[in-house]
Amino acid sequence: MEIIKREIIDINKRKFPEEICFKPIGVIYTPFKSLKGIPIQSSMSATKGTIEIFPEYVAGLKDLSGFSHIYCIFFFDMVKLPVPLQSKPFLVNEKKGVFAIRTPFRPNPIGLSILEILDINQNIISVKNVDILDQTPILDIKPYASQYDNIKSTKIGWLKGKIKKRVS
Amino acid sequence: MEIIKREIIDINKRKFPEEICFKPIGVIYTPFKSLKGIPIQSSMSATKGTIEIFPEYVAGLKDLSGFSHIYCIFFFDMVKLPVPLQSKPFLVNEKKGVFAIRTPFRPNPIGLSILEILDINQNIISVKNVDILDQTPILDIKPYASQYDNIKSTKIGWLKGKIKKRVS
Numbered sequence: 001m002e003i004i005k006r007e008i009i010d011i012n013k014r015k016f017p018e019e020i021c022f023k024p025i026g027v028i029y030t031p032f033k034s035l036k037g038i039p040i041q042s043s044m045s046a047t048k049g050t051i052e053i054f055p056e057y058v059a060g061l062k063d064l065s066g067f068s069h070i071y072c073i074f075f076f077d078m079v080k081l082p083v084p085l086q087s088k089p090f091l092v093n094e095k096k097g098v099f100a101i102r103t104p105f106r107p108n109p110i111g112l113s114i115l116e117i118l119d120i121n122q123n124i125i126s127v128k129n130v131d132i133l134d135q136t137p138i139l140d141i142k143p144y145a146s147q148y149d150n151i152k153s154t155k156i157g158w159l160k161g162k163i164k165k166r167v168s
Numbered sequence: 169m170e171i172i173k174r175e176i177i178d179i180n181k182r183k184f185p186e187e188i189c190f191k192p193i194g195v196i197y198t199p200f201k202s203l204k205g206i207p208i209q210s211s212m213s214a215t216k217g218t219i220e221i222f223p224e225y226v227a228g229l230k231d232l233s234g235f236s237h238i239y240c241i242f243f244f245d246m247v248k249l250p251v252p253l254q255s256k257p258f259l260v261n262e263k264k265g266v267f268a269i270r271t272p273f274r275p276n277p278i279g280l281s282i283l284e285i286l287d288i289n290q291n292i293i294s295v296k297n298v299d300i301l302d303q304t305p306i307l308d309i310k311p312y313a314s315q316y317d318n319i320k321s322t323k324i325g326w327l328k329g330k331i332k333k334r335v336s
């Protein structure tokens with residue numbers, strides 16, 4: 001990308017932030033009206049939903065339609081802090097550190113789902129593989145590229161042998 | 169994970185947030201002291217770095233060491249808002265929407281890198297594939313699982329044919 005001076009802070013004025021604040025760029029509408037019954041991973045969901053990108057950000061969608069999948073970064077707005085730093089994931093009956101599981105109950109309740117793009121019409125992105133509560137605030141969307149994002153051989157620790165079949 | 173009542177807001181009091189604020193859970197130290205020369209993707213970097221998880225969050229690392237890779241979600245703290253909604257990515261000389269590229273210059277400057285875990289010692293995670301500026305604030309860490317996160321066949325729009333070889 002272009003690095004434009006006015007878009008970068010003065011490195012001499014750089015200060016480690018105590019708090020970092022964002023504004024939602026959109027909202028996702030899904031069939032999941034409560035926390036019960038939401039698929040635990042997007043890869044295990046065939047459910048469809050629609051992301052509404054707020055009008056002021058629509059120009060940011062240019063050429064996204066050529067991609068089949070996106071990383072959808074969102075805010076688990078139902079989570080009340082503080083959360084325990086260890087809890088039981090769905091798949092095993094033993095406490096794990098929050099950074100070793102994907103629970104929404106995280107110190108920073110940030111969600112990450114890989115969603116398939118079905119259609120983009122103006123500021124509405126129709127998506128598949130939804131595992132997100134209805135009316136969840138969206139923080140960012142990035143294009144997914146298997147060439148970058150597929151790690152061929154991974155070790156998955158406690159998850160090994162616990163993963164159920166993916167739907168897509 | 170367990171859903172504990174006290175950790176969930178009352179759904180009747182649920183209100184769409186205007187602003188969402190987080191506190192860094194840690195900081196990453198890397199050899200990249202300026203924005204010039206940072207690899208454009210973690211998959212194109214063999215560079216090593218260390219993530220310092222702040223002491224109050226160390227319990228959250230339990231059992232992460234069994235995983236080979238993490239999603240590292242961080243804050244591009246050098247970005248000064250507002251940013252243009254379209255800009256030229258490194259690989260082509262044509263403006264694309266910010267949501268169709270991975271520029272740090274995003275309405276919400278949230279970064280996402282897939283890093284290989286080399287070692288975890290107390291609150292220090294040694295990582296590889298670093299494409300992040302030194303002393304960048306870390307927002308979240310999630311375990312990467314190819315079983316969840318590898319999408320076999322993807323369309324990558326404007327990126328097609330533009331991707332250089334990955335280092336790992």
